Amino acid sequence: MSFLYNIGINFISSGLKCVAPFNHKIKLGVSGRAKTFTLLKNSITSKDKTLWFHCASLGEYEQGLPVFKELRKHYVNHKIVLSFFSPSGFEIRNNSPIADLVVYLPIDTPKNAKQFIDIVNPELTIFVKYDIWPNFLNTLKKKQLKAILISASFRKNQSYFKFYGKKIRKALFAFDHIFTQNEASKALLNSINYKNVTVSGDTRFDRVLSQLEQDNMLDFIEEFKDDKLCIVAGSTWPVGEAFLTDFINSNISNEVKFIVAPHNIKPNQINNLKEKLNTKTVLFSKKENNNLKEAQVFIVDTIGILSKIYSYASIAYVGGALGNTGLHNTLEPAVFGVPIIIGNHHNKFPEAQAMINKGGMFSVSNQKDFTLILNKLIDDSDFRVKSGSKNREYIEENRGAVIQILDYLRI
Known part of the structure; x- marks a missing residue:
């Protein structure tokens, strides 16, 4: 092994220990590795x-x-x-x-x-x-x-x-x-x-297809959605949330419901998002004390249920690509056959470009483009259904990685 590589690794190890007291995530890693x-x-x-x-x-x-x-x-x-x-x-x-x-x-x-x-x-x-x-x-x-x-x-x-x-x-x-x-x-x-x-x-295609075999029902989402058209915004960041809040505040109506699942669920950021909305909004953590049917927006301030929530989407927005954080998982909503809106920074995500090329995904860079495509998907049901079906087709076309790996391992 390279002498310089080993010098560098030891330097990084020492650096992480020095920084750990000032960074919670690094601290978790350092303390966790000490127990391995x-x-x-x-x-x-x-x-x-x-x-x-x-x-x-x-x-x-x-x-x-x-x-x-x-x-x-x-x-x-x-x-x-x-x-x-x-x-x-x-x-x-x-x-x-x-x-x-x-x-x-x-x-x-x-x-x-x-x-x-x-x-x-x-x-x-x-x-x-x-x-x-x-x-x-x-x-x-x-x-x-x-x-x-x-x-x-x-x-x-x-x-x-x-x-x-x-x-x-x-x-x-x-x-x-x-x-x-x-x-x-x-x-x-x-x-x-x-x-x-x-x-x-990519084994991710097999992974998301397995989601269809699971029970994706969430009774509180059923109650909130109330058979209305539902837009699910997953793994959102502030820049995308700004587009969403502007759109929601300009289209206050119980005929369209919005579920927003922020990537960062720190209480101060969740409250900041809620305060910007001018319509009845319910948090997952407060759902027991609210009439969910009366709300237009449901904010998911927990983790681990987004893949199930996508099964309720009529349209999805996936965060990350409007800033520098990297596009989040677009295959999870795609497997449910819904059209998807993303930001314009998706060059490192070939699956996103493939779905854009097929016509099931739409890339936007500003509020105007976001509003235009979202309104078109809401108003034109044929366009919405056809766009979403192209995403599901893409997932189906790319399944099979797991079978090849297991075949090599003779399982």
Whole structure:
């Protein structure tokens, strides 16, 4: 492993510890990582057969979940260790039913990697999409332990594909097989002479299709919607919420209902959003004390139910792409066959461009464009239904990644 890489990793580790007292999220990660080896030693013995799943954060967990579920069914006598690097994954999924133990991944030093893998000794390791840690992967390779990468997506400007990336790209060769989302990623791997690669697509399509098999009913949403046309705005940020509040305040009517699920649910920001609305608004946390049918806006100040709420949408808005935060999950509403509005900063999200090209998704950059397309979708039911059906078709066309991965694993 590169000497400079290890110097850098140790520097980052020290830096995180210094910053932790002043940043809640970093503090969670630092304190969580300090407990990892104790948790492992208390939960795993040398006689245990194990699998190891690693995800950077919550999005990668959701991406890998359909594969994880199938492996959980097949390897009933194995203990499964699920690791996260980010607190936004660990803190939400630390009780995941697909794992026997959920931990923070230690910082990628040679010592940590050896200790972690000596304890876990996984029969199979699965990394999702990225978060490729060289010391962990090279240790797996040295011990001849099987590892695969699923739903991988690469870009030519990454260090693996640069002249100076020889040492760091060695980590990729620790994977016995890599399943990519697209042909471009396969071509990049081939360019560095990595050949054990299959274009399987994105497991997220299989993941969202599984949502249709679940019970998505929420009685309080049923009561609020009251069989009216319903616009669901998911994972919103202030710039998108400004478009929404302007539209809602200009169209006060019980004939159209709005559900807003902000990305940030801190009380002060939720209250700030509510105060800007000039119509009857109910919070999820206060729903028991209100007549939901009389409200026009329902603000979701909790997490974990947005995917179900999308099943009630006639139209969806997905946040993130109007600012610099990155577009949030558009596949979750798309699977329910609803048209989707997003912001204009979506270049790094090929699924968004694909749905725009098909005519099921609409990109806006200002209040005027937002209002125009939203009014058209509200007023023209044929246009609304046809647009939404194109999104559902797109999801169906791209399913099947999980089957290819399980076939490789002979499950």
